[in-house]
Amino acid sequence: MKMSETLGVLLICGFLSLVANVVGTKNGFVEAIPGMLFLIALAFLGIWLGKVIPGGIPGVAYVVTIGCILTVPGVPCAAAISAAVSKVGFMQLCTPILAYAGVAICKDLDVFAESSWRIVVVSCVVFVGTYIGSAIIAQLILKAIGQI
Amino acid sequence: MKDFRLHLIVLILIVVAEKIGNISITVGVGKIVLLPMMYALLMGVATAPRFTKISSEKNVRTASSLLGVTLMLLMARYGTLVGPSLPKILAASPALILQEFGNLGTIIIGVPLAVFVGLKREAIGAAHSVAREPNVALIGERFGLDGAEGRGVMGVYICGTVIGTIFFGLMASLAAAYLPFHPYALAMAAGVGSASMMTAAVGSLSAMFPQMADQIAAFGAASNMLSGLDGLYMSIWMALPFAEWLYRKSYRMKYGVDPEPPVVRNLEEGKEGEAK
Structure with a gap:
């Protein structure tokens, strides 16, 4: 995908998220714009860095890392950025993504319908096993180091 | 676009x-x-x-070609959620790293069950991990995606894509309601799968514990990022060998004989055949 196209998709998705944000939260459309513009710029920068910096590190790593560094308490602008993006609800960012995902899943539905019930049973057990297994370990260790 | x-x-x-x-x-x-x-x-x-x-x-x-880019906005937001909580996340980092071992729980239940319902070597692909993109790539590289192990991992991958988000969301709320876990532990566990699975689980948890919403999202996101890094190595060094071992044990228990040896894809073989 060309970078201009990427930017276009980010802008469209950002707009859709702002709509979701207005409908789903108490935040207004205009007050969420600065935060959304920051997120779009950050996502674009990260994708671009992933393309130009050698080493094969995917763009998503840059996006998350830079977003994290810029908002660590004490970093200049951190408070301003946090305040701006706090107007953009993260659940409302997911709604458009999962709407696209829903439409896109149609591609996999045939394969899903063909896969045997055995795989579906095993999948559910795998999801539950991994989730509960991880939760047990997290719980024990958080307790042991006194975080909860 | x-x-x-x-x-x-x-x-x-x-x-x-x-x-x-x-x-x-x-x-x-x-x-x-x-x-x-x-x-x-x-x-x-x-x-x-x-x-x-x-x-x-x-x-x-x-829609399917746009998905990767649309996820980036969410990831940017997650970065800004992790930043303000960074001191807290660093303090909890032992838990974040070690909870990757929870994956082994999957194998202990998953492999015997898969063999019991009649899967053969599909069991290893299906139950060695939660089957997100890195695991699919790993199995593909080692056994080929057209082999039995490949069918197993693809089956769970597709299931995860189709029902995983909703499954994780519901599972997180049920676990929070009925099991004696702290919301932070459940938030960390939410990171084991794909970003959308994590978001659904984190979303359910934050709706139930609104006063902890930011921390929950930060832990979920941090755990999801870490799983992406260390999860693959866990699969290579621990989960796959363990799944292989447990598969042999379960197979002998069910069928009374040893399973056929694995067909490891060997790229050199074809070349030798041609040379002769």
Whole structure:
């Protein structure tokens, strides 16, 4: 995908998220714009860095890392950025993504319908096993180091 | 990108989904939280060419090509959630790293069950991990995706794509309601799968514990990032060998004989054959 196209998709998705944000939260459309513009710029920068910096590190790593560094308490602008993006609800960012995902899943539905019930049973057990297994370990260790 | 029909469909879906809002259903002593993102997903599926025909084959292809980029906005937001909580996350980092071992729980139950219901070497691909993209790539490289192990891992991968988001969301609310876990532990566990699974689980948890919402999201996101890094090495060094071992044990228990040895894809073999 060309970078201009990427930017276009980010802008469209950002707009859709702002709509979701207005409908789903108490935040207004205009007050969420600065935060959304920051997120779009950050996502674009990260994708671009992933393309130009050698080493094969995917763009998503840059996006998350830079977003994290810029908002660590004490970093200049951190408070301003946090305040701006706090107007953009993260659940409302997911709604458009999962709407696209829903439409896109149609591609996999045939394969899903063909896969045997055995795989579906095993999948559910795998999801539950991994989730509960991880939760047990997290719980024990958080307790042991006194975080909860 | 210029598929405006698709964007219009999505716009309508999200307005409807957000209008409905969170729905809490009380089940016994706990409650299940249904989120707008879940309705958006289901309604998206319902527009399929094979159901209501609202979206065309072309829309489906565009949507699937856009997904990677749309996720980046969410990831940017997650970065800004992790930053302010960074001191807290560093303090909890032993838990974040070690909870990757929870994956081994999957294998202990998953492999014997898979063998019991009649899967052969598919069991190893299916139950060695939660089967997200890195695991699919790993199995593909080692056994080939057209082999039995490949069919196993692809089966769970597709299941995860189709039902994983909703499954994780519901599982997180049930676990929070009925099991004696701290919300932070459940938030960390939410990171084991894909980003959308994590978001659904984190979403359900934050709806149930609104006063901890930011921390929950930060732990979920941090755990998801870490899983992406160390999860693959866990699979290579621990999960796959362990799954292989447990497969032999379970196979002998069910069929009374040793299983056929694994067919490890050997790229050199073909070349030798030609040389002769």
